[in-house]
Amino acid sequence: MSMKALKLALAAVGGMVIASPMALAQAPNEQFIPLLSYRTGAYAVNGIPWANGVSDYFNLINERDGGINGVRIAFEECETGYATDKGVECYERLKGKGATGAAFFNPLSTGITFALTEKTLADKIPIITMGYGRADSKNGAVFAWNFPFLGTYWSGADIAMQHVAKEMGGEDKLKGKKIAIVYHDSPYGKEPIPTLQVLAKKFGFTLMELPVTHPGVEQKSTWLQIRQNRPDYVLLWGWGVMNGTSVKEAAAVAYPRDKVIGVWWSGAEPDVAPAGDQAIGYKALTLGESGAGEYAVHAALKQHVYAKGKGIAKDDFAQVLYNRGMINAMLGIEGIRKAMTRYGNKPLTGEQIRWGLENLDLTAERIKELGFAGMLTPVKITCNDHEGARSARVQQWDGKQWKMISDMYTARQENTEPLVKEVSAKYAEEKKITARDCSKPD
């Protein structure tokens, strides 16, 4: 062996000797949180700001607080491309990572949520689906591991129809009217339909169901049907390129944009930017109070993360989806913090964190302390109610920014709860799940 080769070998061995104890020393006091995201593909324009919000908030907790009660967050992104198969692959790869395994999963995809629901039950890992996922998973007695925080699609559908009724002058005015839903032809897009069917029956309006195939770049025939049938309102349940294309096609067939109301996943900046002035007047729900804009937490981010060059957002900083990503991350972390009150300040297992999430009680005071005042309403999760809050406003695009145009609506449980009970009971029967008795303490 030459002297040069010998030196190289010694350097390599030396490096390993020095690096190994550090790696070993870091491992025990870290809470591992997987971050399933999509920064490539058809839905990247929406996936990127959301993932940036999550990532920046995790960094804030590490940089400012030294972690959650001293336990640092270790997180790893896994690219799903919004594809269910890749999402499952990411889940399998990351579920066992870290000293105690994955804290929870948050896939930002209803399709992946459907695929993971049974797996998380078997692996005892919570799945957080804030503003998306299975609407029946609001029933924690059956779906112990699912947490559709802040609003399910059934709540969203009810709120959208409340606003339609208000604009028409009352619920009685819905009778005989025609409401269309243009939806992404996927588990996500189909999710609100059962509630809309219930509401159509209750209030006497006709529901037109118009699916748009992934990714939604061609919608001409859908909007020609709207032109021919002239529904009184169009609800939009789109994602990614589909949203902008819908708004443009609405303009092309001269359908008034102020009669189009999108769900909260159709109401971000990338959804209106391609349409330019054609998007003026278009409306969409917010999720809770969370629109765009800077709040106290953003000042903390600038001070503790961006000043150190560790922030990753660019133009998307404080945009709708960025803020929503941060709220997602905050709710998960507060769930872990709650679990630590019972199990101690150390890395926790998914099972322990599930208890924390189910007992999460974010009051207005606590939300203010966290710097999120004005971004979300108080959230109280219980065994029976994994949704925790079900409120939204309506915002309208003015050509430059989203403007709030309504007070807060709260979904009417009398319209959604019977469906939650019926569908979750059916699911429990199919999957042989015994519903928990929520009157007994866990």
Added chain:
Amino acid sequence: MQELGSFLEVLISGLLAGVLYSLVALGFVLIFKASGVFNFAQGAMVLLAGLALVRSLDFLAHHGFPGWLAIVLGFVFAGLVMALCAFFVQRYVLGPLINQNALTMFMATIGATFVIEGVAQFAFGSEVYPLRLFPTDAWIAGEGLFPGGILINKLDVWGGVIAGLLVIALAMFFQYTKTGRALRAVADDHAAAQSVGIPIDWIWFVVWLVAGLVALVAAAIWGTKLGVQFSITFLALKALPVLIIGGFTSVPGAIIGGLIVGAGEKLAEVYLGPFIGGGIEYWFAYVLALAVLMVRPQGLYGEKIIERI
């Protein structure tokens, strides 16, 4: 009368949408004609061309260039980017594979797809960039004849006119220029073309450049329609049934295939969709393609290949 008006509206809009699919399909046909390679990267080339165009337009507008000059310079820049792309593909992807079988070359274009998509987004960004080169409002025709009239989108008409001009230009290029005839010779047999002195490297560069420029035109129209963004690459999937129906080697076939696919899928969605749950337009084009494959595997205008053993 209203039903007839509605039918005509769907039919016309389908035909015009079909012409836009043809624009993407043309790029495939050009490369297949010249090299016998199914270019999987055509969708990625549309993305690259669109991003280069829209980002350069934004840059020039931001620096105070007048609109017409910004458009001219933007197209020149995007054209140069596509020339660079053609050079690299020819030099490093296809050049080393001369005389390899078609499947090997097809696999190489799959690799090129990922590289082009990645480089395009890395160099020009991965957000949604609005492009406003053509009017996007609509005419209402025949209001006196049909209640509500027939809606015709101006952008679709622009697409149709441009596609028509492109087909004429390409047909003349293939029939009447020396390079065009050389392209056809290379398509028949790489080795034979080389043996009679046709510079195959140059020919392949030219054909990838022409396909790149066709991609640029497609990107200008589709970018105005959707905004320039990654999803534009999915247009390649819309072009596939067009090619199967029209034939991989025929420029007019790409147009006819596009018209059949466009009209077929729109009529199916509106008149058949409500009975089977809707959302059928995307796969209906493939049903049409399958039907054509069963009766005429080479497509309506494709060349029948007879191989002697």
